[in-house]
Amino acid sequence: MKNKHILIVDDHSLFRTGMKMILTQVGEAAGISEADSIKEAFDFCESGVDVILLDIHMPGLNGIDGIKPIREKFAKVPIIVLSASSEMADMRKAKELGAAGFMNKASQAEEMVSSITRVLDGKTCFPDDLKTVDGEASRESLAGSLTPRQIEVLIYLCEGMSNKLIARELEMSENTVRVHVSAILSTLGAANRSEAILIAQREGITS
Amino acid sequence: MKNKHILIVDDHSLFRTGMKMILTQVGEAAGISEADSIKEAFDFCESGVDVILLDIHMPGLNGIDGIKPIREKFAKVPIIVLSASSEMADMRKAKELGAAGFMNKASQAEEMVSSITRVLDGKTCFPDDLKTVDGEASRESLAGSLTPRQIEVLIYLCEGMSNKLIARELEMSENTVRVHVSAILSTLGAANRSEAILIAQREGITS
DNA sequence: CTGTCTGTAGCACAAATAGACTAGAGCCAA
DNA sequence: TTGGCTCTAGTCTATTTGTGCTACAGACAG
Numbered sequence: 001m002k003n004k005h006i007l008i009v010d011d012h013s014l015f016r017t018g019m020k021m022i023l024t025q026v027g028e029a030a031g032i033s034e035a036d037s038i039k040e041a042f043d044f045c046e047s048g049v050d051v052i053l054l055d056i057h058m059p060g061l062n063g064i065d066g067i068k069p070i071r072e073k074f075a076k077v078p079i080i081v082l083s084a085s086s087e088m089a090d091m092r093k094a095k096e097l098g099a100a101g102f103m104n105k106a107s108q109a110e111e112m113v114s115s116i117t118r119v120l121d122g123k124t125c126f127p128d129d130l131k132t133v134d135g136e137a138s139r140e141s142l143a144g145s146l147t148p149r150q151i152e153v154l155i156y157l158c159e160g161m162s163n164k165l166i167a168r169e170l171e172m173s174e175n176t177v178r179v180h181v182s183a184i185l186s187t188l189g190a191a192n193r194s195e196a197i198l199i200a201q202r203e204g205i206t207s
Numbered sequence: 208m209k210n211k212h213i214l215i216v217d218d219h220s221l222f223r224t225g226m227k228m229i230l231t232q233v234g235e236a237a238g239i240s241e242a243d244s245i246k247e248a249f250d251f252c253e254s255g256v257d258v259i260l261l262d263i264h265m266p267g268l269n270g271i272d273g274i275k276p277i278r279e280k281f282a283k284v285p286i287i288v289l290s291a292s293s294e295m296a297d298m299r300k301a302k303e304l305g306a307a308g309f310m311n312k313a314s315q316a317e318e319m320v321s322s323i324t325r326v327l328d329g330k331t332c333f334p335d336d337l338k339t340v341d342g343e344a345s346r347e348s349l350a351g352s353l354t355p356r357q358i359e360v361l362i363y364l365c366e367g368m369s370n371k372l373i374a375r376e377l378e379m380s381e382n383t384v385r386v387h388v389s390a391i392l393s394t395l396g397a398a399n400r401s402e403a404i405l406i407a408q409r410e411g412i413t414s
Numbered sequence: 415c416t417g418t419c420t421g422t423a424g425c426a427c428a429a430a431t432a433g434a435c436t437a438g439a440g441c442c443a444a
Numbered sequence: 445t446t447g448g449c450t451c452t453a454g455t456c457t458a459t460t461t462g463t464g465c466t467a468c469a470g471a472c473a474g
Contacts (some may be wrong), residue, residue: 013311014289014319018225036313057291071354084264084291106243107218112221149421160402162460175423182462192430193461194401195367354450369430382453387434399430399460 004120005031005048009041009066010055010082017106019053022109023116038066039155045074051120053103056094067097069148071205078119091126094187101125145187158197211327212238212255216248217262217289222312226260229316230323245277252281258327260310263290263301274304285326296334308332352394362385365404 006023008016016034018148023032033049035041038082039057067079078100079093091102100119103112120123146154156166163181167174181193190196213230215223223241230239240256242248244370248259259277270328274286285307290298298309310319311334353361363373370388374381388400397403 012222014225014229014312015219015222016225017228017316018221021224021228022221079421105221107220109224111219111412112290147420157401160397160399160405162399164460172421175425177422178462179422182464185462190367192367192369193363194404197401197404198365198367339462356451371430379451380453382455383451385432389434392432 003030004050005033006116007033007035007041007044007049007052009035009038009052009058011036011058012055015055019112022113037155038070041066041070042073042152045070045077049077051100051116052077052079052163053116054079054081056081065151067094067099069151071098073150074101078122080119080125095126097203146184150184150187152182154184154196154200157181157184157193158200160197210237211257212240213323214240214242214248214251214256214259216242216245216259218243219262223264226319229320248277249280252277252284256284256325258307259286260285260323261286261288261306263288274301274306278305285329287322287326287332302333309334353391357387357391357394360384361391361403363408364388364391366398367404367408 008019010016010019012083013034013036016036017089020025020032020034033044035044041054052070054070067081070077070079079098080101080103081094082103082105083091084105094102101115101124103115103125107115115125152170153166156169161169163174163177167177170177181196184190185192188196188199190199215226217223220241220243223243227239227241238248240251242251248261252259261274261277274288277284286305287308287310287367288298288301288306289310289312291312301309302347308322308331310322310332316323322332359377360373363376368376370381370384374384377384388403391397392403395403395406397406
């Protein structure tokens with residue numbers, strides 16, 4: 001775990017602190033960064049990290065929907081999904097979307113460290129129960145049919161921001177934001193941005 | 208906080224670790240114990256603690272269900288309820304059951320420490336919305352400052368409906384809907400209807 | 415190499431939204 | 445009865461939003 005940079009993405013600062021403690025004590029990681037949202041996580045990814053610990057339940061855009069855009073933009077960085085509830089559905093979804101591992105927040109510290117080590121070694125790490133991703137294939141999530149950039153826009157959209165503000169935030173023109181928003185509305189089947197927020201939330205974003 | 212014994216009850220070991228870190232760094236507490244269930248918490252109570260930090264969501268006996276028995280057996284020990292979700296219902300329930308405080312797990316460390324200090328001083332500590340006592344008056348924070356008609360409009364607003372649709376639904380002119388929506392935005396401190404939806408959801412106004 | 419997809423951005427137009435006004439009708443408490 | 449509040453409805457702007465186009469560059473697959 002030496003010379004590795006770890007990014008912890010969780011909206012609970014105390015969890016981040018606890019995680020950081022464990023890692024500094026045991027792992028001698030080169031660096032540990034903390035982000036409290038997908039949005040912020042992107043910024044850290046830009047400056048380079050070796051593994052991401054991503055909480056699955058966060059306000060705004062769900063962690064599970066954050067996997068895809070991160071994977072596509074920073075393909076080399078493995079993601080370990082964290083969850084408080086060991087729901088099979090969450091695990092399977094995380095695996096399908098390209099996560100490298102899945103950890104329950106209630107796990108023992110040693111267990112977590114070994115999982116992270118495994119993933120840093122290029123392996124994957126899922127609970128035993130998850131043997132196969134069998135034919136059922138679970139219905140495609142709506143977020144899955146959005147492009148990475150659209151999801152980024154959706155993140156800000158879901159915070160109630162105007163097109164102008166989103167444009168400033170993502171450093172693109174307002175026109176471009178509109179194109180993305182239009183595409184999002186069409187994909188989600190929403191009549192307006194308010195409905196888009198509600199649909200995004202219903203599809204697992206605030207649950 | 209000196210000479211005080213703090214008990215952390217949470218099934219997530221990392222959260223306990225993070226909490227413990229914060230407390231040892233800042234608080235010079237005399238002792239910090241960790242329990243991962245209500246059952247175990249009882250054992251620690253026997254040997255005497257000064258305040259209990261109790262997670263509301265735990266496997267087995269729920270935290271919220273654990274408040275009452277602990278209060279009855281160890282009436283002197285104040286309980287601060289911890290939750291990942293700042294649900295108004297949870298807060299209210301915790302208060303009714305005799306908790307001395309309520310903290311969101313996503314709070315900043317300083318905020319948590321000051322909450323604990325308050326409670327150790329014999330005070331209570333609930334989020335502002337709930338601070339005004341009187342049971343039913345507590346809910347009246349934001350929703351109470353809206354007129355009945357405004358709340359009706361807000362309900363449809365929160366379904367993502369346009370002014371035109373709301374007007375049709377409530378059988379009033381679109382102009383009137385606008386007046387109500389304007390008043391709602393102003394009262395809630397929202398910049399636009401999307402923000403109004405988010406605020407209304409957070410405050411539990413429409414639930 | 416040739417499409418296709420994605421992200422970017424522009425233009426134009428219609429619709430929706432937000433804010434600042436005025437103003438009347440009805441209700442209720444001081 | 446008066447004053448205040450709510451609900452209603454209107455006008456008038458200014459801004460935002462949503463849609464339909466075109467266009468180009470980069471990535472990627474066939």
